[in-house]
Amino acid sequence: MSGVPGTEIERSNYTLETLYEHQEHDFVVDTIPHVIAWVPSRDVAPDPQPFMFHMDVASPGGTEPRSMEIALAWNMEALERHDVDLSAKVARLRSGRSVDRERVTENAAYGLALVAISVLMPGRRVITICKGEAPDFLLDATPGALRGVEVAGRSSGGLPALRSIRLEKGPRLVARRDIAEVHISLWCAAPRVSELYQVKP
Structure with missing residues (x-):
């Protein structure tokens, strides 16, 4: 992780229930069960909230990435006001009794990318999800000038795994003439x- 030893790292506290205010309900309700099933470790003793993600945030130009922490927490009672079946969905995902079992990492990364957008791009909202092509989330669907966020997650591997994804995806996104702005949001459990990288412009 980048940063100068001995300096205080910026922290952003965020609750999942706030996501319903910042992003579209349909995207949030579909991803939150996966986030809750994926983020805590699977150790015998569950980790206490908040769950800390160390994040590097960078823009083009070769400047040193900014290091920060996102402290993620949630209140099940508050979340269940938006999704009464949330606890049951999470239990099924954790037990593997769901057809979405193989997509927990992918969908959790989508939910966490919504968090990153809300924290680091305040006021911007995902308006649609692209099917079968990048970027995954569109913030602006203007033809020939798309603006969005490509998303990926890995269960393990840390920063090396995330950086390999970025190095693979970044050049392809930069080469797309129909994209005016694109970020890559990457998550590891x-x-x-x-990492949140703005690769274009």
Whole structure:
């Protein structure tokens, strides 16, 4: 993780229930069960909230990435006001009794990317999800000038795994003439690290 030894790292506290205010309900309600099933470790003793993600945030130009922490927490009672079946969905995902079992990491990364957008791009909202092409989330669907966020997650591997994804995806996104702005939001559960890179413009 980047940063100068001995300096205080910026921290952003965020609750999942706030996501319903910042992003569209349909995207939030579909991803929150996966986030809750994926983020805590699977150790015998569950980790206490908040769950800390160390994040590097960078823009083009070769400047040193900014290091920060996202402290993620949630209140099940508050979340269940938006989704009464949330606890049951989470239990099924954790037990593997769901057809979405193989997509927990992917969908959790989508939910966490919504968090990153809300924290680091305040006021911007995902308006649609692209099917079968990048970027995954569109913030602006203007033809020929798309603005969005490409998302990926890994259960393990840390920053090396995330950086390999970025190095693979970044050049392809930059080469797309129909994209005016694009970020890559990457998440790893063990260890809990993340990257948000603006690769274009």
